[in-house]
Amino acid sequence: MDGQLLLVLLLLLLGASGPEGQGPGPGEPEEEPPKEEIPEEDGILVLSRRNLGLALREHRTLLVQFYAPWCGHCKALAPEYSKAAALLAAESAKARLAKVDGPAEAELTEEFAVTTYPTLKFFRDGNRTHPEEYTGPREAEGIAEWLRRRAGPSATRLEDEDGAQALIDGRDVVVIGFFQDLQDEDVATFLALAQDALDMTFGLTDQPKLFQKFGLTKDTVVLFKKFDEGRADFPVDEELGLDQGDLSHFLLTHSMRLVTEFNSQTSPKIFSAGILNHLLLFVNQTLASHRELLAGFGEAAPPFRGQVLFVVVDVGADNGHVLRYFGLKAEEAPTLRFINMETTKKYAPAHGGPLTATSVTAFCHAVLGGEVKPYLLSQELPPDWDQRPVKTLVGKNFEQVAFDETKNVFIKFYAPWCTHCKEMAAAWEALADKYKDHEDIIIAELDATANELEAFPVHGFPTLKFFPAGPGRKVIEYKSTRDLETFSKFLDSGGELPAEEPAEEPAAPFPETPANSTTEPKEEL
Numbered sequence: 366m367d368g369q370l371l372l373v374l375l376l377l378l379l380g381a382s383g384p385e386g387q388g389p390g391p392g393e394p395e396e397e398p399p400k401e402e403i404p405e406e407d408g409i410l411v412l413s414r415r416n417l418g419l420a421l422r423e424h425r426t427l428l429v430q431f432y433a434p435w436c437g438h439c440k441a442l443a444p445e446y447s448k449a450a451a452l453l454a455a456e457s458a459k460a461r462l463a464k465v466d467g468p469a470e471a472e473l474t475e476e477f478a479v480t481t482y483p484t485l486k487f488f489r490d491g492n493r494t495h496p497e498e499y500t501g502p503r504e505a506e507g508i509a510e511w512l513r514r515r516a517g518p519s520a521t522r523l524e525d526e527d528g529a530q531a532l533i534d535g536r537d538v539v540v541i542g543f544f545q546d547l548q549d550e551d552v553a554t555f556l557a558l559a560q561d562a563l564d565m566t567f568g569l570t571d572q573p574k575l576f577q578k579f580g581l582t583k584d585t586v587v588l589f590k591k592f593d594e595g596r597a598d599f600p601v602d603e604e605l606g607l608d609q610g611d612l613s614h615f616l617l618t619h620s621m622r623l624v625t626e627f628n629s630q631t632s633p634k635i636f637s638a639g640i641l642n643h644l645l646l647f648v649n650q651t652l653a654s655h656r657e658l659l660a661g662f663g664e665a666a667p668p669f670r671g672q673v674l675f676v677v678v679d680v681g682a683d684n685g686h687v688l689r690y691f692g693l694k695a696e697e698a699p700t701l702r703f704i705n706m707e708t709t710k711k712y713a714p715a716h717g718g719p720l721t722a723t724s725v726t727a728f729c730h731a732v733l734g735g736e737v738k739p740y741l742l743s744q745e746l747p748p749d750w751d752q753r754p755v756k757t758l759v760g761k762n763f764e765q766v767a768f769d770e771t772k773n774v775f776i777k778f779y780a781p782w783c784t785h786c787k788e789m790a791a792a793w794e795a796l797a798d799k800y801k802d803h804e805d806i807i808i809a810e811l812d813a814t815a816n817e818l819e820a821f822p823v824h825g826f827p828t829l830k831f832f833p834a835g836p837g838r839k840v841i842e843y844k845s846t847r848d849l850e851t852f853s854k855f856l857d858s859g860g861e862l863p864a865e866e867p868a869e870e871p872a873a874p875f876p877e878t879p880a881n882s883t884t885e886p887k888e889e890l
């Protein structure tokens with residue numbers, strides 16, 4: 366290495382051109398420093414402030430990960446990142462992957478305004494000032510596909526029927542843009558969308574014979590699918606052009622099946638489909654009588670496409686969390702539930718009546734028309750709810766106990782999984798024990814994940830609220846230290862705390878943020 370470097374320096378000094386392929390190429394600046402090897406680890410370029418410029422000149426499509434040695438998410442990403450690099454190298458793709466040790470390269474983290482780890486930025490054509498923020502997948506195949514769609518064209522150019530048919534046959538969902546003029550702005554919009562819609566395959570054509578074969582006369586984006594309607598057309602608006610947001614929504618909506626089975630593979634798509642209303646049919650798939658209901662359910666779906674997502678939940682599969690969320694038991698299947706994902710309001714059909722296409726349609730219309738009242742979750746009231754010092758509240762007895770005008774009621778709203786709630790459990794028991802002989806004081810708790818309240822929603826856990834005796838439904842939120850001494854002072858003063866009492870951290874939001882999240886404050890870089 367050293368010898369070679371010396372030789373290059375010598376040749377430069379003498380004004381001679383370097384060896385083949387190593388000297389400055391035509392059009393490149395004269396003062397180009399001698400070629401330096403960029404170190405690699407596991408197929409990943411290791412960059413620093415010294416060699417970033419060189420890497421950008423050498424690699425026209427470059428993904429750079431800023432990591433920190435202590436960052437857990439970076440460690441999880443590392444093997445996938447290397448695997449993606451290997452996948453791309455195996456197919457001789459032009460895209461390269463690189464990494465920068467953020468804490469060791471303060472100049473670079475400042476230049477690229479890196480505030481969290483890992484941060485990934487994509488550099489194209491050596492443009493150092495305007496990298497694209499990477500928001501793609503975090504597993505190998507996804508990372509590689511994201512880069513392939515930037516290094517090469519994001520849509521396959523189709524010239525003839527055979528090519529088009531092969532593309533359509535190859536995947537469940539294939540999107541083809543038919544454009545009369547490939548120089549049109551709409552084509553750029555289409556290709557930009559194709560760069561990010563990694564779960565669909567894209568094709569592109571301007572061939573009149575292909576327009577003809579698919580019965581088109583105007584610019585149109587067509588989604589071909591191997592299920593349901595088989596095809597959906599999105600005509601390009603001749604005056605307004607192609608709107609990327611509208612097309613994206615169209616593709617998302619029409620690439621979903623009319624009826625989606627809920628499982629770990631489909632749930633991300635169900636939640637990201639951008640359709641706020643979901644109608645769920647809970648069935649036990651092992652029972653023929655339940656399976657027969659699927660036909661009527663599917664029959665009701667087409668008119669609601671884009672407005673209500675139809676989902677089947679098998680109560681026999683690993684779907685306990687869905688049942689709990691809706692406050693359902695497996696024995697209650699077959700049954701329907703409707704949810705608006707934005708308001709999280711849940712609706713149940715009135716009891717009785719068979720589940721047919723007609724009844725499903727009527728239930729949907731009734732909910733959308735505002736004719737059905739949402740229901741609130743509540744556990745059953747345990748018979749011994751008031752037998753222990755800490756009283757047990759559920760949705761059904763909450764109003765009656767909390768707003769009892771003769772009592773001062775102090776309630777802990779908790780979640781079974783919340784660690785802060787577990788930490789304060791002993792202090793809460795001790796408090797209840799201390800005041801168990803005070804007729805007018807009630808210490809209680811309510812599992813807010815299983816009991817929803819009409820009075821107010823509970824978002825953080827634990828939430829502590831005090832309901833003083835007297836009229837007017839007064840509620841005082843307790844935000845101080847969670848120990849027996851401070852709780853007692855608060856109760857003794859009728860819901861007030863001395864001003865010098867230190868305020869504690871707010872309750873953990875839902876879900877609890879992990880100790881080391883990806884968002885590390887800038888000071889910790």
Ligand SMILES: *[C@@H]1O[C@H](CO)[C@@H](O)[C@H](O)[C@H]1NC(C)=O
Nearest residue numbers: 489490491492493494495496
């Ligand atoms: C980098 O990209 C931006 C945005 O596309 C552009 O305005 C700028 O001129 C480019 N810089 C160079 C050096 O090419």
Ligand SMILES: *[C@@H]1O[C@H](CO)[C@@H](O)[C@H](O)[C@H]1NC(C)=O
Nearest residue numbers: 649650651652680681695696
């Ligand atoms: C589904 O039905 C089968 C057959 O009756 C029954 O054995 C099973 O327990 C049911 N599954 C659930 C979760 O209820």
Ligand SMILES: *[C@@H]1O[C@H](CO)[C@@H](O)[C@H](O)[C@H]1NC(C)=O
Nearest residue numbers: 435436437880881882885889
């Ligand atoms: C969290 O990050 C700190 C450095 O900021 C590190 O010392 C600590 O070990 C990490 N904790 C976990 C649980 O990863």
